[in-house]
Amino acid sequence: QYLICVSKIFTTYLKQGWIKEAPSLPYQEVTTDNSRRCFRFDLDENKNVTIDEEAEIYQWCEAWGSKYLELKMLIQLGVNTGMRKGEILAMQCNWLNFRNGTISLPAAYTKAKKNRTVTMNDTVKTIMRYFMVNRIGTQKAIKSHYPAFFARDRKSNGTHIWTEGKICKYFNHVREKMGLQNDPNFTFHSSRHTHITRLLEGDGVNKGVPPHIVMAWVGHAKIETTMLYVTQRDDLIAGCASVISNHPATVRNNIPEASTN
8 A cells, every 4th residue: 555655646747747756556467446346246046145245244234333333324325326436425516416316426426537417316315415404615525423432533513423434444344244354455445446337237127328428437547447347257258148148140041950860
């Protein structure tokens, strides 16, 4: 993490023209995130749910209560909007328009440095009303209802202050209870991966959203980033066999079963 900070410093120096070349740092060769790990969900042949990691997370949060209930809502924001935790925490009240049902993310706060508009479903609206209460303007949209535990955190009328570090800390507690503490790719960011994967999959009735639309929706700078979510889903790739087998032209021209005589 320290090396990541140092790397960003050198990147800034390069952009400002203060240096001509940045050093190569070791972490850059080993921490590339290619996992695209989402919350797993699976059904058996009888449509019975066999794996539902998202539901299990929520069960632990509800059992522990207090700030974990807010963690649950933050995860739901990630799953329902695809927003990164930095974008969620940066939200200001005036970015939200409940009449139009939208959240307008300024370019300065997005990874791709482009303006992005996120549409709110009913779940997101309910969650944001909970966090915002009656606050307006440039005030932070995400404000906890629970008291801060440490004196150093009592900067906002004594209430808990959500930061990226605290989200990770609370999420890791839940991950440990789920027995996934040794899975480094299972993180809060998996909520965003889940959002993108479900868009590409579809809901079983409606087809998945085309990758170029998903790219614009979630704020990817390149289509190649979006396509990684397709190429790393073995179940989606395996479905290609079924699609080609069921195509009317394939069915019409299928070769009869070979004779055993």
